[in-house]
Every structure is written in C-alpha cells, then in structure tokens.
Amino acid sequence: xxxxxxxxxxxxxxxxxHALSMLSWDDAAVMPTGGGVARTEALxxxxxxxxxxxxxxxxxxxxxxxxxxxxxxxxxxxxxxxxRSYEDAMAVPADLVMAYSxxxxxxxxxxxxLRAANDFKGxxxxxxxxxxxxxxxxxxxSEAKGLGQYDALLDTFEPGLRQVDIDPLFTSLLDFLPGCIxxxxxxxxxxxxxxxxxxxxxxxxxxxxxxxQLGFDFEHGRLDVSHHPFCGGVPDDTRIxxxxxxNNFLESLFGVLHETGHALYExxxxxxxxxxxxxxxxxxxxxxxxxxxxxMQVCRSPAFIAFAAPHIRNAFGGGNxxxxxxxxxxxxxxxxxxxxxxxxxxxxxxxxxxxxxxYDLEKALVAGDLDPTEIPDxxxxxxxxYLGLGTVGNDADGCMQDVHWFSGTIGYFPTYTLxxxxxxxxxxxxxxxxxxxxxxxxxxxxxxxxxxxxxxVHSQGRMLATGPLIEKVTGESLSAEPFKAHLVAxxxx
Amino acid sequence: xxxxxxxxxxxxxxxxxHALSMLSWDDAAVMPTGGGVARTEALxxxxxxxxxxxxxxxxxxxxxxxxxxxxxxxxxxxxxxxxRSYEDAMAVPADLVMAYSxxxxxxxxxxxxLRAANDFKGxxxxxxxxxxxxxxxxxxxSEAKGLGQYDALLDTFEPGLRQVDIDPLFTSLLDFLPGCIxxxxxxxxxxxxxxxxxxxxxxxxxxxxxxxQLGFDFEHGRLDVSHHPFCGGVPDDTRIxxxxxxNNFLESLFGVLHETGHALYExxxxxxxxxxxxxxxxxxxxxxxxxxxxxMQVCRSPAFIAFAAPHIRNAFGGGNxxxxxxxxxxxxxxxxxxxxxxxxxxxxxxxxxxxxxxYDLEKALVAGDLDPTEIPDxxxxxxxxYLGLGTVGNDADGCMQDVHWFSGTIGYFPTYTLxxxxxxxxxxxxxxxxxxxxxxxxxxxxxxxxxxxxxxVHSQGRMLATGPLIEKVTGESLSAEPFKAHLVAxxxx
Numbered sequence: 001x002x003x004x005x006x007x008x009x010x011x012x013x014x015x016x017x018h019a020l021s022m023l024s025w026d027d028a029a030v031m032p033t034g035g036g037v038a039r040t041e042a043l044x045x046x047x048x049x050x051x052x053x054x055x056x057x058x059x060x061x062x063x064x065x066x067x068x069x070x071x072x073x074x075x076x077x078x079x080x081x082x083x084r085s086y087e088d089a090m091a092v093p094a095d096l097v098m099a100y101s102x103x104x105x106x107x108x109x110x111x112x113x114l115r116a117a118n119d120f121k122g123x124x125x126x127x128x129x130x131x132x133x134x135x136x137x138x139x140x141x142s143e144a145k146g147l148g149q150y151d152a153l154l155d156t157f158e159p160g161l162r163q164v165d166i167d168p169l170f171t172s173l174l175d176f177l178p179g180c181i182x183x184x185x186x187x188x189x190x191x192x193x194x195x196x197x198x199x200x201x202x203x204x205x206x207x208x209x210x211x212x213q214l215g216f217d218f219e220h221g222r223l224d225v226s227h228h229p230f231c232g233g234v235p236d237d238t239r240i241x242x243x244x245x246x247n248n249f250l251e252s253l254f255g256v257l258h259e260t261g262h263a264l265y266e267x268x269x270x271x272x273x274x275x276x277x278x279x280x281x282x283x284x285x286x287x288x289x290x291x292x293x294x295x296m297q298v299c300r301s302p303a304f305i306a307f308a309a310p311h312i313r314n315a316f317g318g319g320n321x322x323x324x325x326x327x328x329x330x331x332x333x334x335x336x337x338x339x340x341x342x343x344x345x346x347x348x349x350x351x352x353x354x355x356x357x358x359y360d361l362e363k364a365l366v367a368g369d370l371d372p373t374e375i376p377d378x379x380x381x382x383x384x385x386y387l388g389l390g391t392v393g394n395d396a397d398g399c400m401q402d403v404h405w406f407s408g409t410i411g412y413f414p415t416y417t418l419x420x421x422x423x424x425x426x427x428x429x430x431x432x433x434x435x436x437x438x439x440x441x442x443x444x445x446x447x448x449x450x451x452x453x454x455x456x457v458h459s460q461g462r463m464l465a466t467g468p469l470i471e472k473v474t475g476e477s478l479s480a481e482p483f484k485a486h487l488v489a490x491x492x493x
Numbered sequence: 494x495x496x497x498x499x500x501x502x503x504x505x506x507x508x509x510x511h512a513l514s515m516l517s518w519d520d521a522a523v524m525p526t527g528g529g530v531a532r533t534e535a536l537x538x539x540x541x542x543x544x545x546x547x548x549x550x551x552x553x554x555x556x557x558x559x560x561x562x563x564x565x566x567x568x569x570x571x572x573x574x575x576x577r578s579y580e581d582a583m584a585v586p587a588d589l590v591m592a593y594s595x596x597x598x599x600x601x602x603x604x605x606x607l608r609a610a611n612d613f614k615g616x617x618x619x620x621x622x623x624x625x626x627x628x629x630x631x632x633x634x635s636e637a638k639g640l641g642q643y644d645a646l647l648d649t650f651e652p653g654l655r656q657v658d659i660d661p662l663f664t665s666l667l668d669f670l671p672g673c674i675x676x677x678x679x680x681x682x683x684x685x686x687x688x689x690x691x692x693x694x695x696x697x698x699x700x701x702x703x704x705x706q707l708g709f710d711f712e713h714g715r716l717d718v719s720h721h722p723f724c725g726g727v728p729d730d731t732r733i734x735x736x737x738x739x740n741n742f743l744e745s746l747f748g749v750l751h752e753t754g755h756a757l758y759e760x761x762x763x764x765x766x767x768x769x770x771x772x773x774x775x776x777x778x779x780x781x782x783x784x785x786x787x788x789m790q791v792c793r794s795p796a797f798i799a800f801a802a803p804h805i806r807n808a809f810g811g812g813n814x815x816x817x818x819x820x821x822x823x824x825x826x827x828x829x830x831x832x833x834x835x836x837x838x839x840x841x842x843x844x845x846x847x848x849x850x851x852y853d854l855e856k857a858l859v860a861g862d863l864d865p866t867e868i869p870d871x872x873x874x875x876x877x878x879y880l881g882l883g884t885v886g887n888d889a890d891g892c893m894q895d896v897h898w899f900s901g902t903i904g905y906f907p908t909y910t911l912x913x914x915x916x917x918x919x920x921x922x923x924x925x926x927x928x929x930x931x932x933x934x935x936x937x938x939x940x941x942x943x944x945x946x947x948x949x950v951h952s953q954g955r956m957l958a959t960g961p962l963i964e965k966v967t968g969e970s971l972s973a974e975p976f977k978a979h980l981v982a983x984x985x986x
Contacts, residue, residue, distance in 0.1 A: 015538035018531060019512045022519055030523075034713035035730025038511060038767070045508035049542070220527035237528025274531070 002065035003075060006082055009053065009062075011275040016050045018234050025232040025239045027109070029224045040105040047101040054089035074278055077463050081277035088156065091144030092137055100133045104408035111406035112227050120376060120395040127406060128372045131365055134410050138366055150366045153411030158283030158418070160465045163363075166414050169421065170359070172480045173352045180484075181349050184337045184491045191332035192324040198249040198316055206249070206315040207242065207256035210308065214294065215450045216260050217267055228403040229255045229344070231262035231291075235274055238263045249316065250333055251345065254295055261294030262287060264450060268458030279461045284412060286466040288419025289426060290457065296348050296420065297427035297486070298449070303441035305331045337491065339387045341397050348420065349487055350387065357382040358402075358413040366410065375399045422470055424483035426457070429474045495558040496568060499575055502546065502555075504768040509543045511727050518725040518732045520602070522717045533598040540594040547582035567771055570956050574770035581649065584637030585630055593626045597901035604899035605720050613869055613888040620899060621865045624858055627903050631859055643859045646904030651776030651911070653958045656856075659907050662914065663852070665973040666845045673977075674842050677830045677984045684825035685817040691742040691809055699742070699808040700735065700749035703801065707787065708943045709753050710760055721896040722748045722837070724755035724784075728767055731756045742809065743826055744838065747788055754787030755780060757943060761951025772954045777905060779959040781912025782919060783950065789841050789913065790920035790979070791942070796934035798824045830984065832880045834890050841913065842980055843880065850875040851895075851906040859903065868892045915963055917976035919950070922967045 020043065027039055063083055071079065107126040114123045134153070141152035147162075154161050208223055221238035233239035240259035245251045265281055273279025281287055298304055309327045312318065318325035337347045343354040361378055364370035370378055379399040383389045392398045404412060431437055434448050441449070456473045463469075470478045513536065520532055556576055564572065600619040607616045627646070634645035640655075647654045701716055714731035726732035733752035735745045758774055766772025774780055791797055802820045805811065811818030830840045836847040854871055857863035863871055872892040876882045885891045897905060924930055927941050934942070949966045956962075963971045 011534070012538050015535040018535040019516060019539060022535075023512060023515055026515055026519065030715065032712055032715055032730060034710065035727070038727055038729040041504070041768075042508040042511035042515075045505050046512060217527065219525055222523065222525060234528070234531055236531040237525060275534075 001069060002062045003069050003071060003079070006059070006062050006066055006079065007276060009056070009059070010078075010082060010277055013050060013053045014275045016046055016053065020046045020050065021232055021234055022237075022239075025241075027105075028226040028228070028230065028232070029239070029241055033109075033113070036106070036109040040102055040109070043105050044098045044101040048094060048098045051089055051092070051094055051097040054085050055094075059086045074273065074463070078273070078276050078278035081280075081462055084159065085277060087144065088141070092140045096133065096136055096140065100130075100137060100408060103129045103133050104406075108403060108407040111400070111403060115227075115396050115400045118394055118396040118400070120400055123400070123406065124372060130406065130408050131372050131410075134408060135366060135368070150363050150411060153366065154414070157409075157412045158285045158415050158466060160467060161283065161285065161415075161418070165467075166359070166418070169418070169478075169480050170352070170356050170414075172484075173417070174356065176480070176484050177349065177352060180487055180492070181337065181339070184349060184487075188335075188337060188491070189332060191336055192329050194318070194324045194329075194333070196248065197246040200244045200246065202315050203244050203249050203252050206311065207253060209311060209315075210253070210257060211240075211260050211263075213444055214257075214260050214264065214446050216263055220267055221263055223256065229259055231259045231266065233266075235266045235269045235279075238266045249312075253312075254299065254334065255344070257299045258291045258295035261291035264294065264453065265290040265458050268450075268454045270459050270461045273461055278463065282460075282462055282464075282469065283466045284415040285418035285422060286457070286469065288416050289422035289470075290419075290453065292348075292420050292423035293426055293453065297423050298441060298446075300334045300348075300490075301438065301441065302327075302331055303438040305334065306442040307444040335490070339389055341383070341389060341392045342401055344401075349491065351420065352417045353386040355413050355417040357386050358404075362405070362410050362413060365405075418466075418478065421480055421483045422466070422478055424486040425470060425474050425476070425478065426453075427486070428482045494562060495555045496562050496564060496572070499552070499555050499559055499572065500769060502549070502552070503571075503575060503770055506543060506546050507768045509539055509546065513539045513543065514725055514727055515730075515732075518734075520598075521719040521721070521723065521725070522732070522734055526602075526606070529599070529602040533595055533602070536598050537591045537594040541587060541591045544582055544585075544587055544590040547578050548587075552579045567766065567956070571766070571769050571771035574773075574955055577652065578770060580637065581634070585633045589626065589629055589633065593623075593630060593901060596622045596626050597899075601896060601900040604893070604896060608720075608889050608893045611887055611889040611893070613893055616893070616899065617865060623899065623901050624865050624903075627901055628859060628861070631904075643856050643904060646859065647907070650902075650905045651778045651908050651959060653960060654776065654778065654908075654911070658960075659852070659911070662911070662971075662973050663845075663849050663907075665977075666910070667849065669973070669977050670842065670845060673980055673985070674830065674832070677842060677980075681828075681830060681984070682825055684829055685822050687811070687817045687822075687826070689741065690739040693737045693739065695808050696737050696742050696745050699804065700746060702804060702808075703746070703750060704733075704753050704756075706937055707750075707753050707757065707939050709756055713760055714756055716749065722752055724752045724759065726759075728759045728762045728772075731759045742805075746805075747792065747827065748837070750792045751784045751788035754784035757787065757946065758783040758951050761943075761947045763952050763954045766954055770955065775953075775955055775957075775962065776959045777908040778911035778915060779950070779962065781909050782915035782963075783912075783946065785841075785913050785916035786919055786946065790916055791934060791939075793827045793841075793983075794931065794934065795820075795824055796931035798827065799935040800937040828984070832882055834876070834882060834885045835894055837894075842984065844913065845910045846879040848906050848910040850879050851897075855898070855903050855906060858898075911959075911971070914973055914976045915959070915971055917979040918963060918967050918969070918971065919946075920979075921975045 023039065023043060031039060063079060063086070066079055103126070107123070107130050110126055111123055138149035138153050141156065142149045145152050145155060147155060151162050204223070211223065212218065220236050221233065221240070224239065224241050225243055226241035227243065229242050231238065231240045240256070240263050242252050242255045242259065265287060269281060270279050305327055309330050312330065313320060313325050323329060337349050339350055340346060343351065346354055360382060361370060361375065365372070376395055376399050380391045383392070430449060430452050433452060437449065457469070460469060464472065467478060516532065516536060524532060556572060556579070559572055596619070600616065600623050603619055604616055631642035631646050634649065635642045638645050638648060640648060644655050697716070704716065705711065713729050714726065714733065717732065717734050718736060719734035720736065722735050724731065724733045733749070733756050735748045735752065737745045758780060762774060763772050798820055802823050805823065806813060806818050816822060830842050832843055833839060836844065839847055853875060854863060854868065858865070869888055869892050873884045876885070923942060923945050926945060930942065950962070953962060957965065960971060
C-alpha cells in the first residue's frame, strides 16, 4: 500500500525533527557557549537531511498512487499535509537550506551575547546574512507557490495566511486601540508596588504548581530557563522555558502560564497521529491563540486571581491582610496597561502595536525597502508613531529585544496578534459552552475548560487550517470584534 | 580529491553522532519518563542513518582511490579509521542495527525504574532481547572480522583488544589481589565517620570548583545529575554527570573527579581533527586510564588531599581543628579498602574483582553458556568466590546495579581494569617526567600534569591504538606490575 510507505517515510522525518527540536531546546536552555560551532554544523546537517527526505523523488509518485487507495478522512488530510511539505521542500534548494540553517543558528547564538552587550553593530553582519538568505528563500517560495514574497514566508508559519487577511484586521485595531488605550490609562487605578526580591526557587515552584493545576503533564515535559522564553520539544516531551526577574515575579509567572497554554496544545495533539504531519500542531496563529487563551483570557481574570492569590502569597510569604498582597492589588498588577518599549512585557491592549511595528518593518526588509543598517532608526520612528514613545537609546531594549529576526523567524510576528484575536473569539465560545466557567476557574477546576480546548482544538491536529477551524468552533470567521469587546469589558466597563 | 570527499562524508557522520550523543545525554540527564518511547524511535532512526552513511557503497572506492593520493600521517591514519568503521558497519545488517538501538534504549529506560523497584523479573524480557540481539551482532562481527564472538565485541570498544591479552593480566591480578587485600585490611587504620547531611548544592559547588582547578573548561562543558554517572556529549561540549548522596559527599566528589579525567581527555582531543574519525578518543581502556589517572593516581594521593582539604572543609563548614575533618582523616576516607557489593563504590584494590566477575559472566552470556534468567544466582556465586561475600539479597545492588548490560554494553567491563593498569603505568612515567609532581599537586597546580597528558595522550587522537600508545609513552607494553607496585606503595609500605 503506497499510503503506508508514505507514513513510514514521514515517521522517519518526524524522528529527525525530534532530534532537531531537542537540540534546539538544548542550544537555548543548557548548551555552554563554546558548544555553539559544533552545534551549528550538526543542526545544518540535520536540516539538510530532513530537506533531502522531504524532497525525495519517490514522494510525488507515492502521493499520486496513495490518493487512489481507500483512505479515511485523517489519512486523506495526512496526504495533503505531506504534499504541502513536499512542495515547500522542493521550492528551496538544498544548499540554501544548509546555508540558512548555519546562518540563523550562528546569528541566534551571537545575539545572546551581543544583545547583553547592546551591540547592534556587532550583530549586523550576521543579521545581514540572515536577511539576505531569507530574501532568497522568499524568492524561491514565492515562485513555487505563486505568492508574493512576504506572503510566501507567512505561509510557512501559518498555512493559508495572506497579507490581505491581516491588513483589515490590523487596520481595525489601529483605528480602535489608541483611543482605547487612552481611555484605560485615564481611568485605571494604580497598583501598590510589591517589594522583592523574589527568590528564583520560589518563583519556579509557584510556576510548576500552576502548570500542574492547569493540566501540564510533567511525565511528558519540563520547565527550564532560557534567554528568550519558548515552548519546544515534542508532544510526548514538551519543554517550556522562562526567565526569572528577582524584582518581579509576575513577569515569570505569566510567562510560564503563557507557555503552558502552548504546551497544553502540544500535549493534547491526537495521540495516534503523533508521528505524522496531520497530527502536528496547526499554524502559529492557532498556537498563539492557545497560549493567550490561557494567559490573557483565563489567567488575568478576577476568577483566576481568586484561585491563584493564596498560592502566590504562600510562595513568597505575603501577608493575607497586607494591601499589596490583596487579591485586588494582584489583579491591578496583572492588568496594568501602559505604553512601554518591551513587547514581551506589554499588556494585551498595547501588544498589537508592538506587533504591527514589526510587521511593517519586516515587510520592508523582505521587499528590500529597508536595509538592516536602518533598523534602529526605523524602530524609533515606529515607536513614536504607534506608541508615542521617544528613543529608547538602547538597542538591547529596542530592535535587539526579540530573538526572531536574528534566528531567521521573519514573517511570524503577525501571528501573535491574530492569536490574540482568536483567543478572545474562542474564549467567548467557551463561556457560552461551559456553565458558570468563572466559578470553576476561581476554584482551580480547569478540567472542563482544558477538555473543551482538547476536544475542539488540540485533538484536531491539522485536519483543518486555522481559519476554517476557528469558524467551525466559534461559528464565525476570525475577526477583531471579540477582542475589542473583551478589552472594553475588562478595562472600560 | 577523493580524500576530501571522504572527509566531507565523515564530517556529516560526525554531525549525526553529535545529535546521537546529545540525545543520549538528554535521555539520561533531563528527559521526563514519558518522553522515552518517542526518544527510542528517534535514536533508532539516527543509528540507522549513521549505519547507512558508514556503509555507503561509494566508501570503499573512495578509500581505494584516496590511499594513492599524497596524504600526511594524520590523513593516512584517518583513512585507516574510516576503513575500520566502514568494515564494522558492513558487518551488521541495517535492520539489526535499528532493532538493537530500540531494544537497548527501551531496556535502559525501563532499568532506571525497575532497578529502583528491585525488579529483575520485570526487566528480564527486555534484557533477554538485548542479549539475543547482542549475540546476533557478535555473530555478524565475528564472521566479518575473523574473530571469536566475544573478541569481536571487545574490538568494538577497544580496537585490537583480545581475550588472550586480557587473560594473563587478569590471572596475575587474581594471584596477587586477594592476599594484598587481606594485608591492607589487617593494617589499615579506621577513619572517623564524618556526619552529614551534606547539602546537594554545596556538593555541586565543590565538584565544580575541583573540575575548574583541574582544567575542565566550562565554556565547553557541563556538570549535571543522572542515575548512572557518565561522560558524554562531544569534545566541544563535554557533559559529565554525577549523583548526590546526602550522607556521603565523597562518593559524588570522587565520581566527579573520575568523570573529569574522561572529560579532560575529550576536551584535549586535537582541535583540528574534531570532525574526523582520527580525531576521536581511543579505545575505552585508554579512556578509563585517563579517568583513573585523575581519580586514583592523582586525587587519592596525600598531595591532592593537602590541596583539597581546605576547600572541602570550607564547602561543608568542617572545623579546621576537628579530628574528623583533618587531612589525615580525609585521606583515610578516600583510601578505605573493603569488600563490598557495589562496583562504583569499590576501592581500587577490590575493584578488579568486580570487573573480573562481570567479564566471566558476560563471556558466558555471549557464548550461550549462561541464560539471562540465571544471572542473579551466578552473580551471587561469583561474589562469594571473588570477594568472599554472601548473597546481597537484592538485585538492585546485585546484578542490576550497573546500566551496562541493560544498555547493550557487553564486552566493555574489562576495559575498566585495563584502564586502571594503564593509569598506574602512565602515572609512573609522569612522576619521572615532571619534577616534584607531588608538590605541584599539593599546591593545586595541575597545568604541568594535565599538559603532559595533553601532549602524550589527548592530542594524539587515534593516531595509535592503545597498546602501541602506552608503549610509546611509558617505554613498556601494558602490564599489571606498575599497578601492583602502586597498591603496595600506597597501602602496604
């Protein structure tokens, strides 16, 4: 049976991706600096092998023969996913795959040091190489897919997503958010500062407690530390990371809750399709909807704080009676809105502005309208126009704050905000589907809610693209309205 | 140039081995239990790919053509190593390589749990499969190499090593050691117990301090925790592990010193040959000589204790004046000789008896004279005859104490004792070559000593096999005499 032969080939590719994924986690979480050169070579070889396997000349014939065989719906969707990865692989020549792997891996490793040294000039040659190779990849993908170059990159992160889908959503946000932010700022009550230091071990223990409560399975995953928090590994062994700030435990705690949302998605993928493309997670917008569903919709709600506050006080010895450790004050902290320089510290109202800034700049980079040398100035200008902020005067907290461009992740940023919109829309449906959800959350009972996500999203693998899946679950196509309504209800009502 | 084509192929194989090595470290040091099944598949696929690359049909032609090209001595030795790995790979069919990889990886993972549960019956089906597949491998290797089956396995761990080399050395030890041990036991002074508990973090900090002092490069390596201590990773990123006993800090400390010896070897391999077979470490007997050189010859000496004792007292708040924390008492602890059940806790005088026991049993397993079901009884019997000990009554501390057989490492144990003999012989030469070595050691000045190892052993890669290398460095072929003389000088003079 030709279909079975395809399954065996893709199981092997899955094993190589397992290696790639674990080595990338290792690189970010535990590898000593001096291991970087050898690691870069190993990752490039693995990427090259995966490319060879994905573009094997037998695959189109096998696919052609398999579609005539009696296949069920999952198998049929699996073949479509195989076809997509074959076509994506064929679009880019092997030497470009290897060169891109080496350039991005080296640049990401150096970024860790040079960001700390605030040295944009130092990283510029490596970033220039990454941007050049990304443009070459974009050209190849564009030609093969018949898409514009930026669309061709977007499509690798969120299949089917196009600029024409994004632009009206972002325009709607740009119309709405500045006024909304002003209103929030004019009426929000200030939070009483909570004084640290907060011991790292206590933060880690609290994070693990919350992860377990939400349903993270520690038999199949870990929490570690890295420069830039992420969710990696494989569904059977999901590795999330965070970083600890001794003066602010909420940064790490909500980072952990965010990554837990990603991890629940990975751990909830259909068990019998683990080795096959159709069993993988959907596009990155859908992935982000899962992290923001947990972090923003669930965990920054009064109900969640009612559940979490005693644990938080217990972790840091915060007094029950003291004003700064009260539920109300904690809630004010996790809902603080403000215009700031750092995307990952941004609240949900200002966050889309950070994303749109990056979207504008990365489109210009790919189009060749912005040279990498011009990024710092362009960054400042956008910061002014979108967030009304002056020069940060510090590239580490400016254009070097995110790992994405340095690791070749260009065409990805918009998925963060699409994820935020999808999270709001999904949560609205969950509220309708689950009786008295806030009460359940306030008692720390998440099984029903996570079960709803498992059934409607996680267990679906890649049976549907993100757009159709959102439409199936919520009854409406993806829009900015539920997100805007959520902001109004949470901050302005 | 054909030679350059071979180098490119073997650099790629080196990258795959990098992945294998790091995934194995991950498996042992950080992987959650539930990740085991997916990991087993990934390791098997990588092993299969490495086998495919090593046995590629182009290799013999390339080798044939390369030897007529103008090559320097390193290149020539490199081609010989390539030829050896090609022949080893060709000897074993691909399906057996994959089956062996899966069986050993599964069995090792289950051993971690079943050893803790003292459940030999539980592990028996998996161990039986490992032994069967090892016998099939031994048959294939035996036929291809024209060696006996056990010799064929030995040869994969220490190229060129044969039972006929081992037997006279072991016979000499069996003649000498029982009487020697009796003499030591009759005259050794008892050590004053040092009461714990010893906090794990303090143990880890002390271990790292000693590693750094000996020259371990933390830019290119790490110390972590695992069930069974080992040295893994790659030369540019050498990962050693230990395990901590809250009641005995010396177990972990000397375990760390032992693995540091292995790691110094890896980190000292010739930098310009990192990606090629000739640049790898030699056989496992030579590797063990490097760990035992550091642990036994250097670190259990009065000179080393004079250097280390203040650091040890400082780590655990041991009083300068108290009898149990005195240099003399610490030295008595690190030189305590006694007949015990556990190999890794054994002193250097009784250790060879543990090895010879395992050598006897694994030869019988490979020959089919011992069935895996019979191992516990055979173990007890050997314990009685070699060490005069009764039944341990507990397989966890009996035949399940070591990971080796459960991970398919059969034909490896003799290299531990050959390493001990080589370490004594090498140290004798170092004492002659370096002026006033004990003084240097007592001041914590290890550069000269490690430099001597670097120059004579580490930087040699695989230019020579272990036997010829020992002969070149020490002027004599490997013998048991320096080891015996060392025991007499240390314990009986």
